[in-house]
Amino acid sequence: MTEKKYWKWKEIETHTSINDLPPVPLSLPNYGSLGETGDWRTFRPEIDKSKCNKCYICWMYCPEAVIEIDKDGYPNIDYVYCKGCMICAHECPKKAIEQVREKKEPEGE
Amino acid sequence: MTELRSELKESVRIISGNAACAWAARYARVQVISAYPITPQTTIVEKLSDFVENGELDAEYIRVESEHSVMACLIGASYNGVRTYSATSGQGLAYMHEMLHWAAGARLPIVMGIVDRGMAPPWNIWADHQDVLAARDTGWMIFFASNHQEIFDTTIQMYKICENPNVFLPAFVCLGGFIMSHTQQPVHMPDQSLVDEFLPEVPKNGWPHFFLDPDRPITHGNLQNPGGPNIDPSCWYYEYRYLIQKAHENAKQVIIDVAKEYQKKFGIFHGDLIEKYKCDDAEVALVSIGSLADQAKIAVDNMREEGYKVGAIKLRCYKPFPTEQFQELAKKIRVFPVMERSMAFGLIGGIVSIDLKAILYQHPKHPFVLPVIAGVGGRDVRVEDQIEVLKTAVEMAETNEFKTELIVSGLHE
Amino acid sequence: MVKLKELIKDPVAGEEYFLKGNSSCAGCGGELAFRWIMKALGKRTIVVAPASCFNVTIGLYPRAGPAIPYLNMAFAAGAATCSGIVAGLAARKKLDPSMEDITVLCFAGDGGTIDIGIQGLSGAAERGTDFIYICYDNEAYMNTGTQRSGGTPFGAWTTTTPTGKKEHKKNVPMIMAAHGIPYVATACAGYPLDLYQKVLKAKKIKGTKYIHVLAPCAPGWRFPTEQAIEVGRKAVQTGMWILYEIEDGKMTLSGPSKNLLDKKNRKPIEEYIKLQGRFRNISPEDVKVLQKWVDRQWEDLKIRLACQS
Ligand SMILES: Cc1ncc(C[n+]2csc(CCOP(=O)(O)OP(=O)(O)O)c2C)c(N)n1
Ligand code: SF4
Ligand code: SF4
Ligand SMILES: [Mg+2]
Numbered sequence: 001m002t003e004k005k006y007w008k009w010k011e012i013e014t015h016t017s018i019n020d021l022p023p024v025p026l027s028l029p030n031y032g033s034l035g036e037t038g039d040w041r042t043f044r045p046e047i048d049k050s051k052c053n054k055c056y057i058c059w060m061y062c063p064e065a066v067i068e069i070d071k072d073g074y075p076n077i078d079y080v081y082c083k084g085c086m087i088c089a090h091e092c093p094k095k096a097i098e099q100v101r102e103k104k105e106p107e108g109e
Numbered sequence: 110m111t112e113l114r115s116e117l118k119e120s121v122r123i124i125s126g127n128a129a130c131a132w133a134a135r136y137a138r139v140q141v142i143s144a145y146p147i148t149p150q151t152t153i154v155e156k157l158s159d160f161v162e163n164g165e166l167d168a169e170y171i172r173v174e175s176e177h178s179v180m181a182c183l184i185g186a187s188y189n190g191v192r193t194y195s196a197t198s199g200q201g202l203a204y205m206h207e208m209l210h211w212a213a214g215a216r217l218p219i220v221m222g223i224v225d226r227g228m229a230p231p232w233n234i235w236a237d238h239q240d241v242l243a244a245r246d247t248g249w250m251i252f253f254a255s256n257h258q259e260i261f262d263t264t265i266q267m268y269k270i271c272e273n274p275n276v277f278l279p280a281f282v283c284l285g286g287f288i289m290s291h292t293q294q295p296v297h298m299p300d301q302s303l304v305d306e307f308l309p310e311v312p313k314n315g316w317p318h319f320f321l322d323p324d325r326p327i328t329h330g331n332l333q334n335p336g337g338p339n340i341d342p343s344c345w346y347y348e349y350r351y352l353i354q355k356a357h358e359n360a361k362q363v364i365i366d367v368a369k370e371y372q373k374k375f376g377i378f379h380g381d382l383i384e385k386y387k388c389d390d391a392e393v394a395l396v397s398i399g400s401l402a403d404q405a406k407i408a409v410d411n412m413r414e415e416g417y418k419v420g421a422i423k424l425r426c427y428k429p430f431p432t433e434q435f436q437e438l439a440k441k442i443r444v445f446p447v448m449e450r451s452m453a454f455g456l457i458g459g460i461v462s463i464d465l466k467a468i469l470y471q472h473p474k475h476p477f478v479l480p481v482i483a484g485v486g487g488r489d490v491r492v493e494d495q496i497e498v499l500k501t502a503v504e505m506a507e508t509n510e511f512k513t514e515l516i517v518s519g520l521h522e
Numbered sequence: 523m524v525k526l527k528e529l530i531k532d533p534v535a536g537e538e539y540f541l542k543g544n545s546s547c548a549g550c551g552g553e554l555a556f557r558w559i560m561k562a563l564g565k566r567t568i569v570v571a572p573a574s575c576f577n578v579t580i581g582l583y584p585r586a587g588p589a590i591p592y593l594n595m596a597f598a599a600g601a602a603t604c605s606g607i608v609a610g611l612a613a614r615k616k617l618d619p620s621m622e623d624i625t626v627l628c629f630a631g632d633g634g635t636i637d638i639g640i641q642g643l644s645g646a647a648e649r650g651t652d653f654i655y656i657c658y659d660n661e662a663y664m665n666t667g668t669q670r671s672g673g674t675p676f677g678a679w680t681t682t683t684p685t686g687k688k689e690h691k692k693n694v695p696m697i698m699a700a701h702g703i704p705y706v707a708t709a710c711a712g713y714p715l716d717l718y719q720k721v722l723k724a725k726k727i728k729g730t731k732y733i734h735v736l737a738p739c740a741p742g743w744r745f746p747t748e749q750a751i752e753v754g755r756k757a758v759q760t761g762m763w764i765l766y767e768i769e770d771g772k773m774t775l776s777g778p779s780k781n782l783l784d785k786k787n788r789k790p791i792e793e794y795i796k797l798q799g800r801f802r803n804i805s806p807e808d809v810k811v812l813q814k815w816v817d818r819q820w821e822d823l824k825i826r827l828a829c830q831s
Contacts, residue, residue: 023216061554062554331586
């Protein structure tokens with residue numbers, strides 16, 4: 001057994017042999033534990049800053065925590081991971097978030 | 110409190126087998142105990158409550174509401190890298206079965222006393238190995254003590270074996286219900302300071318990998334896909350299961366080393382994975398576990414007086430199975446009668462005999478394994494019964510006629 | 523009431539502890555609840571999650587969504603494992619005082635709480651284990667594909683109640699209150715700040731704390747994902763789900779539930795159930811049965827509140 005106390009994510013993922021494995025499987029925190037979940041979207045929420053009053057209700061309700069507040073105080077959506085549930089659009093009191101159909105075709109199939 | 114505990118001086122105590130378990134846990138300075146009563150184990154955890162409440166053992170003691178929770182508690186505690194202990198019997202062991210897999214899969218060095226007893230129905234609380242052998246493939250190491258001194262010494266040794274980084278497995282130390290748990294024998298106990306020297310120090314920061322530390326957030330037990338070559342390089346479920354097997358293999362040498370080291374330090378040796386008794390020139394060797402193994406020595410002595418070349422083998426460690434030792438013995442010994450308090454229903458024999466066949470019969474010129482069921486549910490097994498089995502085995506060896514029907518010793522017909 | 527603008531800048535609440543890109547369904551009420559629970563508890567928390575969606579939503583090995591120590595656990599073993607962790611921490615503290623101030627949280631589903639886990643939970647509460655137990659109640663066994671649980675409401679479709687459940691929901695918060703623990707609360711994912719404040723409060727109390735969070739589940743309850751908050755709100759406004767706290771035995775209604783003691787103020791339950799496909803085939807008679815059950819919950823509360831004052 002190695003003396004290492006902490007495995008970096010990359011290191012675990014690049015285990016190439018059973019001899020490298022720690023005695024128990026460890027999972028380390030990072031974004032995208034399932035991958036880039038933005039792929040799931042059928043609709044994309046788009047924030048119209050001109051309508052936004054910075055109430056941050058969308059930030060509060062986003063289950064995925066993909067809405068961040070930018071330096072100007074506007075909410076910003078991380079489309080790499082936004083799953084497109086549209087809660088933010090539905091809850092926005094100013095109707096500042098629009099529901100736009102994703103253009104990209106689903107890959108494969 | 111620490112001063113109080115280190116006052117333990119070398120002494121001989123005449124105590125029950127259960128008390129020997131409790132004293133050993135105290136000597137090992139276990140830090141968390143979780144317990145649920147069940148006959149015939151109960152007096153172990155009662156004794157431990159006394160130790161804790163008298164301030165003689167500085168441990169957290171959790172009185173839970175079921176055996177499932179006993180093991181869950183110890184798992185939670187052990188994830189913090191602390192030394193843990195509990196004890197159970199029969200139904201209790203069966204009830205925590207799910208968590209037994211969990212403890213071994215999580216590679217937590219938990220030590221548990223098992224006072225074995227018959228499985229219900231009908232109710233039975235006497236020595237029987239059906240309970241513990243039903244847990245044979247959970248990944249736990251399984252040790253059987255055959256007298257009170259051995260209960261004490263093995264329990265202490267277990268912590269050293271389980272906490273070895275090449276092992277990291279949980280273990281049972283088994284003793285027979287009533288026949289060992291509630292009888293009294295003298296037990297020699299060393300100075301606490303010697304045990305402290307012998308056992309590894311529990312690291313302040315826990316054992317690496319298992320530690321639950323907010324500064325090193327780790328998630329344990331995440332789903333893993335079947336994976337496979339060229340499918341997903343991060344799927345290692347199969348490999349992690351295999352690592353448990355490897356740990357069992359690694360444990361064999363550790364067990365041998367620890368037994369030797371213990372002998373050096375305390376002058377006591379109970380065997381390593383097995384203990385051989387008069388096997389050097391034997392053609393027949395009676396294999397047994399627990400109290401039957403101690404008694405087998407008397408049967409062998411009686412037979413030897415009559416001129417028979419027989420010996421006895423105590424299976425001290427059942428998991429990992431002493432495969433190599435038996436394969437070595439098989440070079441000379443022709444018949445291995447196995448007398449045991451369990452049944453591999455639907456097969457022929459007790460559970461250990463099936464395993465012994467499995468490892469010996471791989472060789473084309475293997476010796477014969479003679480399965481004998483005896484003493485189920487605590488039924489008395491007399492020395493005469495063992496002698497009778499030995500004689501049957503000797504006859505087989507002499508005539509080369511190997512009967513394959515199951516021998517059920519001591520059954521009322 | 524806390525201000526969102528302040529929370530965003532708060533060093534603890536402004537952090538995320540359940541990281542984006544995990545495998546929860548889009549719009550998962552449980553995920554939103556967990557996000558806010560963790561904002562209240564912060565980094566020095568150990569989470570135990572007995573079998574549930576939250577043994578899957580956290581991502582695939584070797585990755586993990588939780589940015590805190592997180593233990594997947596056997597279904598019935600959540601509470602007892604926490605008792606063990608608390609004891610283990612106590613033992614470790616003797617050697618390493620820096621192990622102080624760690625909160626132990628059991629985060630379990632309704633199945634893991636109301637059904638298979640209730641024995642362990644009751645035991646841990648009776649022992650007074652110093653931990654927080656939070657049940658996120660999506661009213662069925664969702665991880666195994668929506669089978670009925672003791673938390674499924676009367677009349678709701680599940681895969682094992684194809685013509686609607688014939689029994690009412692088990693009232694576990696009250697069972698927990700009967701244990702005499704110092705803090706019991708109910709919350710709803712549709713009201714994250716109410717949940718946040720309740721968890722903050724629980725964190726400061728010693729002993730066993732129990733919070734039961736209604737967590738709307740779009741795939742299981744059959745509603746469009748964007749409705750998750752709305753469904754949670756309607757559950758509270760119709761009185762189907764009551765928000766309250768019980769502190770040292772004293773009950774107070776919280777949030778919108780405060781004004782609903784008078785039946786006039788409660789919306790008819792139709793407004794809640796019509797949003798969800800799981801109630802699509804409920805008969806008008808069964809709606810009445812369910813409405814009567816809801817009203818009775820409130821009558822019981824009235825008596826309790828009246829006796830207290
Ligand atoms: C002993 C045991 N029985 C059954 C299961 C299968 N199982 C896993 S999760 C689950 C349902 C969990 O339901 P709940 O606690 O409500 O959480 P949810 O998935 O709804 O979030 C079941 C039945 C199991 N893991 N262990
Ligand atoms: S669509 Fe859903 S996941 Fe995406 S930003 Fe809005 S609330 Fe968050
Ligand atoms: S099934 Fe329901 S509770 Fe489970 S992850 Fe999906 S939305 Fe959440
Ligand atoms: Mg559920």
